[in-house]
């Protein structure tokens with residue numbers, strides 16, 4: 692089930708997600724060649740997730756193969772990857788430490804108070820992060836480090852698990 696429940700009507704008018712500028716960042720972890728030992732929530736259906744190279748408004752982009760462009764719907768919904776289900780919350784790295792942050796480039800980030808996203812970040816930590824193994828967390832941090840979110844707002848520092 693979606694954690695944040697961004698209204699589909701908002702996404703249909705925005706259509707910012709599921710397309711990625713090249714070189715691709717912020718792609719679903721399961722679409723990456725070196726995705727490593729990730730928790731199963733990041734690829735629950737096991738259906739292949741590829742990035743299809745093309746253009747959008749004149750710019751080169753890659754588009755997730757699970758996207759149904761005409762309706763702007765995900766073919767894997769409601770079992771799409773966790774990193775898609777939690778957006779605009781994102782996992783990120785700040786000075787070597789894992790955090791949950793809010794990507795303020797998503798219009799939904801302005802529709803709820805900061806305290807609401809803070810509560811969701813804590814729910815995400817308690818339900819998922821705290822349940823993952825150290826191997827899972829190490830594999831995830833390698834992926835977090837590949838992404839940049841220049842307009843992110845840090846919400847919650849996650850535990851330091853490395854010895």
Ligand code: SF4
Nearest residue numbers: 702705706707708797
């Ligand atoms: S940026 Fe936000 S509103 Fe836009 S498509 Fe993505 S989740 Fe939906």
Ligand code: SF4
Nearest residue numbers: 709755757758765775
């Ligand atoms: S898996 Fe679905 S929600 Fe995630 S990027 Fe692909 S189309 Fe979008």
